[in-house]
Amino acid sequence: xxxxxxxxxxxxxxxxxxxxxxxxxxxxxxxxxxxxxxxxxxxxxxxxxxxxxxxxxxxxxxxxxxxxxxxxxxxxxxxxxxxxxxxxxxxxxxxxxxxxxxxxxxxxxxxxxxxxxxxxxxxxxxxxxxxxxxxxxxxxxxxxxxxxxxxxxxxxxxxxxxxxxxxxxxxxxxxxxxxxxxxxxxxxxxxxxxxxxxxxxxxxxxxxxxxxxxxxxxxxxxxxxxxxxxxxxxxxxxxxxxxxxxxxxxxxxxxxxxxxxxxxxxxxxxxxxxxxxxxxxxxxxxxxxxxxxxxxxxxxxxxxxxxxxxxxxxxxxxxxxxxxx
Amino acid sequence: xxxxxxxxxxxxxxxxxxxxxxxxxxxxxxxxxxxxxxxxxxxxxxxxxxxxxxxxxxxxxxxxxxxxxxxxxxxxxxxxxxxxxxxxxxxxxxxxxxxxxxxxxxxxxxxxxxxxxxxxxxxxxxxxxxxxxxxxxxxxxxxxxxxxxxxxxxxxxxxxxxxxxxxxxxxxxxxxxxxxxxxxxxxxxxxxxxxxxxxxxxxxxxxxxxxxxxxxxxxxxxxxxxxxxxxxxxxxxxxxxxxxxxxxxxxxxxxxxxxxxxxxxxxxxxxxxxxxxxx
Numbered sequence: 001x002x003x004x005x006x007x008x009x010x011x012x013x014x015x016x017x018x019x020x021x022x023x024x025x026x027x028x029x030x031x032x033x034x035x036x037x038x039x040x041x042x043x044x045x046x047x048x049x050x051x052x053x054x055x056x057x058x059x060x061x062x063x064x065x066x067x068x069x070x071x072x073x074x075x076x077x078x079x080x081x082x083x084x085x086x087x088x089x090x091x092x093x094x095x096x097x098x099x100x101x102x103x104x105x106x107x108x109x110x111x112x113x114x115x116x117x118x119x120x121x122x123x124x125x126x127x128x129x130x131x132x133x134x135x136x137x138x139x140x141x142x143x144x145x146x147x148x149x150x151x152x153x154x155x156x157x158x159x160x161x162x163x164x165x166x167x168x169x170x171x172x173x174x175x176x177x178x179x180x181x182x183x184x185x186x187x188x189x190x191x192x193x194x195x196x197x198x199x200x201x202x203x204x205x206x207x208x209x210x211x212x213x214x215x216x217x218x219x220x221x222x223x224x225x226x227x228x229x230x231x232x233x234x235x236x237x238x239x240x241x242x243x244x245x246x247x248x249x250x251x252x253x254x255x256x257x258x259x260x261x262x263x264x265x266x267x268x269x270x271x272x273x274x275x276x277x278x279x280x281x282x283x284x285x286x287x288x289x290x291x292x293x294x295x296x297x298x299x300x301x302x303x304x305x306x307x308x309x310x311x312x313x314x315x316x317x318x319x320x321x322x323x324x325x
Numbered sequence: 326x327x328x329x330x331x332x333x334x335x336x337x338x339x340x341x342x343x344x345x346x347x348x349x350x351x352x353x354x355x356x357x358x359x360x361x362x363x364x365x366x367x368x369x370x371x372x373x374x375x376x377x378x379x380x381x382x383x384x385x386x387x388x389x390x391x392x393x394x395x396x397x398x399x400x401x402x403x404x405x406x407x408x409x410x411x412x413x414x415x416x417x418x419x420x421x422x423x424x425x426x427x428x429x430x431x432x433x434x435x436x437x438x439x440x441x442x443x444x445x446x447x448x449x450x451x452x453x454x455x456x457x458x459x460x461x462x463x464x465x466x467x468x469x470x471x472x473x474x475x476x477x478x479x480x481x482x483x484x485x486x487x488x489x490x491x492x493x494x495x496x497x498x499x500x501x502x503x504x505x506x507x508x509x510x511x512x513x514x515x516x517x518x519x520x521x522x523x524x525x526x527x528x529x530x531x532x533x534x535x536x537x538x539x540x541x542x543x544x545x546x547x548x549x550x551x552x553x554x555x556x557x558x559x560x561x562x563x564x565x566x567x568x569x570x571x572x573x574x575x576x577x578x579x580x581x582x583x584x585x586x587x588x589x590x591x592x593x594x595x596x597x598x599x600x601x602x603x604x
Contacts, residue, residue: 161535163555163563168573169581173534173554180508181540185516200492200501201535201554208505222492222501222532227559232414232494245412246497258498305509309470311502312463315405 004060006049013042046268053217055243058250059225061217062157062196066271068278069128070097070112070155073195076278077285078102078110086137090170093134095126095162096206098141101153103286109145111138111206112155115196128197129162132175135205139179142186151189151289154206157196159224161205176205183208184305189292191285193263194218194250195270210304211288212258214250215277216265220258221248258311260288354378370590379547379590381527383429384436384451387486391449391594397440400448401471406433406464410497418495421457429455433464434489437472439481443598448476451486454528459489461533462496466503469537473510477517482604484522484597487538490556491531504536511540520604522597525552525575525584543585543600546575 003011017038024031053061061067074081078101085092098111113130116122138154145152161172183190190209198207198220214220223231225243230236250262263280266273292300352366353359357376365374370390371382389395408419426432434456439448450472452459469485476483492500514521523541525534527550534554538544546552553573561568571577578584588596 161554163560165560165564165568165572168553168555168560169577171539171581171583174539174583176535176554177504177508177537177539180505180536181512181515184505184509184512201504201532204501204505205535208509220498220501222497223494228414228494234415238414242414245410245414246494247410248497253498256498258502305513308502308506308509311499311506312467313407313409313496313499314463314467315407317403317405 002065004057004064006057006060010042010045010049013038013045017042050267050269053249054240055219055246055249056225056240058217059197059219059239059243059248061269062219063159064269064271067196068270068274069117069157070114070195072274073155073278073281074101074110074112076275077282078108079104081110084141087133087140089133089136091131091133093126093131093137094124095128095130095158096134096138098138100150103153103282103289106151106289107148108151108153108289109141110153110155111141112195113158113202113206115157126162128158129160130158130202130205131162131164131167132170132172135161135175135179138206139175139182142183142190146186146188149188151191151292152186152209153285153289154190154192154209156192156194156198156203156207156220158199158202159197160199161202173201176201179205180208184308185301187297187301189289189295189300190304191288191292193281193285194220194259195281197224199224208304208308210292210300210307211260213261213263213284213288214253214259215263215270215281216250217269218250219243219248220250220253221246256313352380355380370593372590377548377589379527379549381454381488383453383455384431384438384486387451388436388438388440388449390590391442391447391597392438392440393442393444397438397449400437400439400475401468402432404432404464404467406462406496408495410495410499412495412497414495421495425456429453431456433468434459434461434493435465435468437468439475442594442601445598445601446479446481447484447597447601448472448481449484449486452488452533454488454490457493457495459533460491460493460500461489461503462493462500463503465493466500466506469507470510473514476514476519480517480519482520482522482601483514484524485537485541486524486526487529487533488526489529489531489533489538491533501532504532507537508540511537515542520600522600524593526550528552530554530556539583544583545586545588545596546578546584547590548575548587550575552578 080102083099097114101110113128115128116125192209192212194214225239228242229238253259270277354373356378359375361374371380412418437450523544525546529552
């Protein structure tokens with residue numbers, strides 16, 4: 001098990017538990033009572049820690065090395081999944097995966113950022129940081145979904161679009177902008193869920209949808225707390241403050257009206273019970289798609305654009321304060 | 326023979342490296358360091374008369390250059406940014422706003438005008454870098470959305486002059502959503518077959534490039550402007566090597582297929598007038 005810094009008290013209890021279990025295995029003494037007591041302590045402490053997580057702690061959880069990534073959810077949720085590759089222009093981006101999937105008898109197109117599960121795979125997946133070809137592959141698949149009238153499911157989990165020389169040469173900005181422009185007009189339902197990190201343009205590049213949800217221990221922001229700290233505080237040391245100031249938690253995002261709902265995670269985070277998390281995600285996706293399928297394509301597009309049209313917060317002169325959403 | 330020997334030869338600083346020029350009368354070029362009078366610079370379309378460096382100018386300077394006789398109406402003047410997140414880094418956001426308003430005499434980083442360019446109506450939304458780095462927050466997004474509605478209602482072509490560091494961090498996710506909002510609105514404009522010109526000036530980066538700035542029916546830029554998604558410093562830190570010369574300039578973007586042309590500021594009005602004839 002991997003423990004984050006704020007989980008240290010938990011780690012201590014787990015260590016105690018291990019020791020007691022060892023003693024128990026040696027025979028002689030009956031330890032079942034102490035084990036029970038410790039397990040109860042652990043469960044209470046976990047509840048206590050997790051009932052009041054800070055912004056930065058959610059950022060840490062969203063990056064937990066054992067956290068499930070897109071492909072895990074895709075393989076668990078869908079009966080069938082055929083991965084499709086390539087943007088038909090340049091390359092196949094490994095940081096974004098996508099393909100046709102069967103959601104309890106109905107076809108959907110699923111697209112998601114993908115991080116690697118170990119050091120080698122993390123490099124292979126470029127740490128979930130997509131290049132322009134990733135966004136173009138996503139768009140190609142979304143256009144196909146539209147043609148065959150399949151709903152689109154997007155899973156968001158990226159520390160940002162890749163900032164590299166080649167990415168700039170091939171138009172990282174254009175690729176993201178084009179996706180936003182095209183996704184606004186797609187005539188099929190788009191359901192997005194932030195399953196980990198939701199950093200900036202890299203996230204929203206596949207994140208404009210009729211419904212956008214966030215899992216409980218994730219974040220969504222215009223910039224990562226580290227970069228924000230380095231730019232505004234001119235030092236990397238203020239990431240905790242930046243995480244608070246950015247109000248990047250699902251609870252804030254929901255209060256602001258920028259997302260449509262929060263998916264509760266198993267206590268301790270999605271990685272403690274990935275199968276259960278997948279079930280929750282699946283249930284939510286199905287519900288959203290079935291609601292959105294009621295709408296005509298025109299109404300769907302209008303509602304989508306109006307939703308984003310209303311996002312913004314400003315005052316009007318003559319001291320009348322308006323909040324557009 | 327004198328009693329003293331001169332060790333250094335007179336004044337060795339050449340005139341062009343001389344610091345401090347009195348304000349108001351003289352302009353010292355940031356690039357070639359040559360001095361010219363303010364009058365010369367203004368008459369030269371706010372470019373250095375010696376090296377043609379395009380000096381960064383504001384929304385009202387562009388309006389004056391582009392609209393016939395410098396005449397235009399400003400639209401949507403009642404919007405004000407607000408510190409609704411109570412965002413504080415080294416300084417509270419509301420103080421930054423106040424200071425920016427005082428310094429620039431502007432309400433926010435974008436100004437929308439309607440007027441005629443070579444007798445044809447055009448709505449121009451021009452950004453001001455001097456207002457918190459031309460950053461895009463809720464007000465910028467809303468003004469662009471309103472301008473697009475205006476263009477749809479009046480069947481008027483639309484142009485944005487981008488000059489921005491990107492999304493405004495102090496409005497966090499709200500700023501991010503302006504990328505989606507402006508792009509979605511532009512898709513409506515496109516559906517109505519109303520032309521949109523995107524004019525990119527120094528600098529245009531981040532969330533602004535990754536939304537409306539790259540979405541023009543026609544994209545064009547001033548010479549040698551910095552245009553990119555990630556800032557050069559971020560890329561350098563990520564890849565840990567030096568960036569090639571000319572990286573992320575207008576010329577670089579044109580070479581890679583993202584701009585239709587590059588236009589010198591003195592030809593800008595004629596070029597736009599020419600474009601408008603086709604629509």
